[in-house]
Amino acid sequence: MGRCFSCFKEYGDEFEVCPYCGAVRSEKTAEPVYLSPGTLLWNRYLLGDAIGAGGFGVIYRAWDTKLDTVIAVKEFFANRLMTRAVGENKVIVNKKSVQEFEYRKERFLAEARTMAKFGNHRNIPNVFESFEENGTAYIVMELLSGLPLSDYLKQNGRIDDRDFAIEIANEVGKALISLHEAGIIHRDVAPDNIFICDGDDIRVKLLDLGAAKLADNTDKVIDIILKPGYSPVEQYDNTASIGTWTDIYALGATLYVMLTGEKPDESTNRKVSDALLSPHEIDPSIPVNLSNAIMKAMAVNRHLRFKTVEDFLKAINGEKKIISLKKEKRLRAGKRLAGIIAACLVLALTAGMVVNVYANKKKEQGLPDAEISVWVAIKRGSSETEATKSVLDDFTEIFPNVKVNVTAIPEILYKVRLEKAAASHTLPTLFESSDASDEVLSEATDVTNVLNSEQARSCLFLDQYDRYYTDKKQIPLAVEAPAAYLINSGSTSVDYTEPTFTDTDAFGAERIAVDSDCEELIQSNLSVSDPIDPELFYDKKENECAVLLSSNMAMNKVRKSLTGYEKSVSWYAGDTVYCHFDYEWSIGQGTESEIKAAERLLSWMLGNNYQNMLMISKNSEGQIPVNGECFNAKLEQKNYAPIKDIYKHYYFVR
Helix, strand or coil: CEECCCCCCEECCCCCECCCCCCECCCCCCCCCCCCCCCEECCCEEEEEEEEEECCEEEEEEEECCCCEEEEEEEECCCCCEECCCCCCCCEECHHHHHHHHHHHHHHHHHHHHHHCCCCCCCCCCEEEEEEECCEEEEEECCCCEEEHHHHHHHHCCCCCHHHHHHHHHHHHHHHHHHHHCCEECCCCCHHHEEEECCCCCCEEECCHHHCEECCCCCCCCCCCCCCCCCCHHHHCCCCCCCHHHHHHHHHHHHHHHHHCCCCCCHHHHHHCCCCCCHHHHCCCCCHHHHHHHHHHCCCCHHHCCCCHHHHHHHHCCCCCCCCHHHHHHHHHHHHHHHHHHHHHHHHHCHHHHHHHHHHHHHHHCCCCEEEEEEEEECCCCCHHHHHHHHHHHHHHHCCCEEEEEEEEEHHHHHHHHHHHHHCCCCCCEEECCCCCHHHHHCCECCHHHHCCHHHHCECCHHHHHHHCCCCCCEEEEEECEEEEEECCCCCCCCCCCCEECCHHHHCCCCCEECHHHHHHHHHHCCCCCCECCHHHHCCCCCCCCEEEEEHHHHHHHHHHCCCCCEEEEEECCCCEEEEEEEEEEECCCCHHHHHHHHHHHHHHCCHHHHHHHHCCCCCCCCEECEHHHHHHHCCCHHHHHHHHCHHHEEECC
16 A cells, blocks of 8 residues: 555555545655655654745645644755755755854744744644754644635736735734734735635635744844835844834735735835835725725835734724825824924933933944945946935934945046045045956955955855955955847847756857957856857847847846847856856945944945845846845846756856
8 A cells, every 4th residue: 555645545556646636656856855755754744745845945745644634844945055965865054054054944943933832823824843853954734725825916916806805914914913912023924925725714824934033122133034015124124123013014015916916116115216106096996095004004114104903904994094194294294393393492401411312322333433435336327326325324324423425426437536546545435346456456445344244144145255355355246147138039039038048059049249248257158159249239220139148237238228129038057157246345444433334334235225225126127136135036036037046056256
């Protein structure tokens, strides 16, 4: 007798197909690193097929041999930290990732402990056990039947039944209320973490408590968790400003998507310029009060959001009248003016007390008084100025005793200005140093302290830093990887639409252009004989070439220059993909206080807020961020999804 690894019913060995569920008998895995069906864990749990996988885990359908019931087993498995030989059970951890592996494994087990506290909750999956085996960790939990909300939306676009959408929000809200009462912030509410269970009644489960944190900030380390469109601005930096209001924003954004079918613009974009249409503006049939409630929950300023999830649920259920955000801001502005007048009177009496409090606050922040200068090279139409302004606003809010003076210099003049400043020993405290000369970098300060920062440790590619930068004078914020741009329409088009390629012969094109800015990168990876002028690729009238070998940095230009043509991007996927670091920054000279402030600011630029503004926004299609969380967010963009399986082969050399 054998057991089916799908329904787990027993049937005779003479059958190749399960007579109960129709599953084909097989011990093959969908991915080489998955555990094989039939693997026994903890001398109790018989694994079946893998039914799901995410950034830090694989979920298997399994059979509890003691209780004779079907359950789910979640394995801690992070592809970028570890691997597994085919046919083996024990994992192999990358030597350079042992510390992060142990930390994230503990966070994984902490998820089990958190979920176990809510075993009887209708809206949180039940966890039965957790244990360590095979060099990693496992969570045993109930097996859910149904589909994620994200899959439902992919199939249907949006939820036309408004009551159904509101009921889903109510069910998720109940889970959040219980979590918040226990002092836990979820931090990852989004359609892919909301599961709609099968059954006659509406039953919804809130998944993935691996990102959860304690609201009292007693967690020793807090990971930065991002879901573009669903994460509020405070979630883009590792600060103490995350709270119940963070989950309220995400729940509001989820209801927005359910009712409109459109994902909200990224919160960091809205912080610069908020042009997000309300649900009622998109669909006038959506009641104004419901629309106002959703927009209030999604207010960029967290102080304008609902105070509790209960208040939000009352509003969307019509139990509470909500005015528009614009009207609320006007009312608050009037109250604020009266408050300022009163505060000025009080201030005159308490000036000495305020000075002491301010001095103590500066001391707590850990940076001495300083005034630093920042130079940035700007290109026409770039988002660098907005991104820099955003991160500086946040930086100076946390460190009010540091004054930052930003000088934006046109790219055409930038290199000359740097050369003159280096020659006169007057480099700015912090400056963009892409393509800077050796003379300029010789005046720069060592950036080892930035490399040791928490933000740098969250970056995906900086483990190759020492091989690329021998003098430690620059910090890269972006990655340049080889790619081919293909015209798929017109007289010179190529019939190749695969997302990756390993050889230019795949294109079948006689003439191939090589981007002059990427010649070194292309020659490191591909041998191209007799390449032609790239401008012949961009020439819409007399196009003589349908293939351009370049990098991700050309993506915006291709999109804007070749309107009207069908075109695609294909990424080079060799065994080793030679890449370059890009968008580099350096620290100049200054006093000890100025250097400390510049180091802290540069480390912030490695963080999610700046990297997201610069490289994830819709105007920054050609950027690949070094920050790990932002890189994962980048993979959600259609053109970048294929590099999910390539980036592990990236090799950085000069």
